[in-house]
Amino acid sequence: MNASEPRGRKPRADVQRNRAVLLETAQRHFLRHGVGTSLEAVAKEAGVGPATLYRHFPTREALLAAVLQTRSEELVAHQAKIEQLGHSAEALEQWLRAMESYFSAYSGLPEPLMAAARAQKPDSPLTIPCDILIAATDRYVEAAQRAGHVRASVRGYDLFLAACSIAWIKGNDTEEESLDRLRSLIASGYLERDMQA
Amino acid sequence: MNASEPRGRKPRADVQRNRAVLLETAQRHFLRHGVGTSLEAVAKEAGVGPATLYRHFPTREALLAAVLQTRSEELVAHQAKIEQLGHSAEALEQWLRAMESYFSAYSGLPEPLMAAARAQKPDSPLTIPCDILIAATDRYVEAAQRAGHVRASVRGYDLFLAACSIAWIKGNDTEEESLDRLRSLIASGYLERDMQA
């Protein structure tokens, strides 16, 4: 119950517009300059004072979480495709790739996501998307384990961490070939022996 | 051939002292506040002007590389111990752990090391220590491969990347248990099947 919330009533038109412009501008700046981009520059290009940005998004992470919303929906859409795949081990692999892309959206994104995943910081706005991803990974892992394709010792959280790491490495301009070798090394780690190439 | 170098002559006493104090102060600040610590604060606590720090260490990475020198020597010492181990697969594992500790020395250290490892930035002062570590990892990997303990597809660079990632994850306060699971997942990835527990 927040007293400053006008319960149920529509926000003023300029407020809605400011929020939309800030989000769009922020996304562009995150894309070009990474998650550490200057918030002052974002506000200026959005045509608002810095304090307006802070009112809408009290922390950098709050802004980041809001911007990621769109991308999260794409991920969910991708899940629908994966589900029709049938083969649970391939589904898991595709899911890991999809997460990796998600983590690679903006340079420097893996860092705050990782920090939010282990909920030491009580409630970062990024904790929610992370928890959703981890839960989804758990489902894929468990399905593949029931089919006998993935070792029993593996947990979804492990592969979430692995995907995040790969995205982090990718962010530092490593060549795709090294990434592929690392990916297949990890796959050899979680697949049952008889599933390995 | 640098004209400003007084070839062969000893540097002035105050220069030597400044350098030593800067290194010691910087190490303390890196330890407490991570590699992103304020260089201004380092200079102030070392009792010199900011420009003096910049003269000695033109970039943050140069300062970092100089501070890491000491730690590198500890690593080499550890290598001597490992060499007496006999078992090449265990030697490799211990070496990976030693690198991991090295990467975890200061919070935020994996990031610049990773950037330097892939020599896109022509010559970061961190490229040299990285190349040394990669070469050493290659030797351990090849020895273990000759003994039939490690898969032929694995390269030292892959495991260097993996160790760096683990250190990065560790830096974000993940619990030790998750790290252990990830470590053993990676081990299952590089060990030959008959070597796995």
Place this chain on the structure above:
DNA sequence: ACCTGAACACCGTTCAAGT
């Protein structure tokens, strides 16, 4: 040859004043 401290530019964050 080296050092000092002032100077400049930039950024995050907050606050008094407006509408």
Place this chain on the structure above:
DNA sequence: ACCTGAACACCGTTCAAGT
């Protein structure tokens, strides 16, 4: 209720002036 722009604190980096 929301916005604005000034203000404050902090930092990286450079430069003129000193010794």
